[in-house]
Amino acid sequence: MDSVSDRFDEPLGVADSAAAEVFVVELAEYSGPLDLLLTLIRDEQIDIYDIPIARIAEQFLARISSLKLDEAADYLEMAARLVRIKAQMLLPRREGEDLWEDPRAELVRRLLEYQQVREVVDVLERRSEDRRGRFARAYTQQAAQIAVARPLTISLPELLSAVDRVLRLAKKPHVHDVVPRALDVDGAIGIVRALLAIRARAQWKDILPRKAEPWEVLSLLLALLELAKRGELKLAQPRAFAAFEITRDSSSEAA
Amino acid sequence: MAAHADDSESTLESALSELRDHYDSEGHGVELVEVAGGWQILTRPEYTEAIERAQLAARPQRLSAAALETLAIIAYRQPIGRAEIEEIRGVGAGAILKSLAERGLIDIVGRGEGLGRPLLYGTTPSFLEQFALRHLEELPRADELAIALRAPRPATPTSPAAATTDNGEAPPRAD
Numbered sequence: 001m002d003s004v005s006d007r008f009d010e011p012l013g014v015a016d017s018a019a020a021e022v023f024v025v026e027l028a029e030y031s032g033p034l035d036l037l038l039t040l041i042r043d044e045q046i047d048i049y050d051i052p053i054a055r056i057a058e059q060f061l062a063r064i065s066s067l068k069l070d071e072a073a074d075y076l077e078m079a080a081r082l083v084r085i086k087a088q089m090l091l092p093r094r095e096g097e098d099l100w101e102d103p104r105a106e107l108v109r110r111l112l113e114y115q116q117v118r119e120v121v122d123v124l125e126r127r128s129e130d131r132r133g134r135f136a137r138a139y140t141q142q143a144a145q146i147a148v149a150r151p152l153t154i155s156l157p158e159l160l161s162a163v164d165r166v167l168r169l170a171k172k173p174h175v176h177d178v179v180p181r182a183l184d185v186d187g188a189i190g191i192v193r194a195l196l197a198i199r200a201r202a203q204w205k206d207i208l209p210r211k212a213e214p215w216e217v218l219s220l221l222l223a224l225l226e227l228a229k230r231g232e233l234k235l236a237q238p239r240a241f242a243a244f245e246i247t248r249d250s251s252s253e254a255a
Numbered sequence: 256m257a258a259h260a261d262d263s264e265s266t267l268e269s270a271l272s273e274l275r276d277h278y279d280s281e282g283h284g285v286e287l288v289e290v291a292g293g294w295q296i297l298t299r300p301e302y303t304e305a306i307e308r309a310q311l312a313a314r315p316q317r318l319s320a321a322a323l324e325t326l327a328i329i330a331y332r333q334p335i336g337r338a339e340i341e342e343i344r345g346v347g348a349g350a351i352l353k354s355l356a357e358r359g360l361i362d363i364v365g366r367g368e369g370l371g372r373p374l375l376y377g378t379t380p381s382f383l384e385q386f387a388l389r390h391l392e393e394l395p396r397a398d399e400l401a402i403a404l405r406a407p408r409p410a411t412p413t414s415p416a417a418a419t420t421d422n423g424e425a426p427p428r429a430d
Contacts, residue, residue, distance in 0.1 A: 031321040032346035074346045113343060119400045120327035121320065124386055131387040132314045133303035134288075136295050 033078035034114040036063060041111070048111055051104055053089055057082035081107065181215040188216070188223035196233060196248040204243050291383035292390055315385075325351045326360060326382070330394060334364045334375035352376065360385065 030036045040059055041048055060082055064075040088103035152159075195202055207220055224246065227233050237244040271294060275287040278296070285296050298306060306312055318326070325348055328340050340348045355361045356376075364377035378391070388394065 031319075031324060032344050034345040078345060110343075110345075114345070116397070116400050117324050117327050117343065120331065120395065121323040123395055124323055124327060127386045127388065128318070130300065131385060132317070133300045134297040135306060135312045136297050 033060075033075045034111060036060065036075070037078070038111060038115060038118075048108060051108065053082065053086045053104060057086050181213075183215055183219045183222065185219050185222045185226065188219035189227060191220070192223050192227055192246075193232070196246070200248045202246045204246070207246070288387075289389055290387055291380045295384070321346070322351050322355060326355060326378070329355075329361055329376050330378050330382070330391065331397075333377035335377075336367050336373040336375050338373060340376075 030039070037056070037060065040046070040056060040063075041051070044055075044059070046052065046056070057079070060075075061079055064072055064079060085103045085107060093100060154162075192207060195207060199206075207224075209216065212220075224233070224235065228235050231249055234247045234249045235244050236247065271287065277283075278286050284302050285298050288295050288297050303314070307314065321344075324344055325340060328343050329335055332339070337348055337352060340352075352361070356363075359379055359381040361376045361382065362379050363374050365375040366372040367375055382388075383390065
């Protein structure tokens, strides 16, 4: 973060749009609101133990005003805290109150703690930099090697006959033709009506032709349901899984 | 290691000493380094560039500032949960924790007692290795950090210190 001190030579409050654009880019380099706060404190040479909260809050808000909302969440929370502390500082103290808790105390504690973290980070950075340049045995990170294929040394006729051999040996794929079978519900309705014209009651097996194909079964089933809906017959099943009975229903003749 | 080799510790020490001298005196490109509670044979820093140029190996990527901050917090406060880390840093830590775990620098070392039994993180031996630490105690102690050594400014009539006062002083000016 050495470049930070170079950036803020001018006093804040410069309202150039150019400066605002610069802030947008640079805010991405802060690792969080505490980082930004510490930078403000350092650049303004503020005593961390006596922070002018109103001034800091104002500068903080100015810095984050150009952030997009989804990036700004953590910064907004800090901004809210700063404003709250500012409000608390403005409240008059009650007379006779012995212990006054500085509303900035918690913020200062957090900033000091964060500064400690940054110091440790410096130590870690130096140590890791040394170690990065050393390699141990069985360091297996290798650059990806792309093998270059050797050019073909066979002729075209040879290639074609090889392909031919492969194709002949290959099994023929099983191809199933899916043929749509139309249902004939009208025809089935005709069959049911014809049967019921002769007999008042019938069973499912009476309607079904022997060796019926699936489409015939389906057509008949749909026909029965349709006729039941129209009131031309009644369907009943005495027990579960028993054969159902078809009864002619003459009470409601189709109009 | 001493127990495994069934040797006394002094035998081990002298063997290591011999190995170290051997590498140091005969112009070897490697040296014996004590790290992470053990020893490693590592290439010397003066050959880093040559090794890279020969493409025998490449330096591992640096960690971001945010990742280092998170690591620092975990190193000092382990075992520590995500919520506490986020509180100290002031930003979310989920993505960084995942990335650090993937690099083998941190690991889940337990669960907290409180609501939700949150996961607790700690550093790994790999962390010690990557930061050239023999053990966690090699990290600067709290009282060695500069910030801890700085005393707060003594209270003056116009601007009292931020520490709580109990002598009826007026609060500092708000700006």
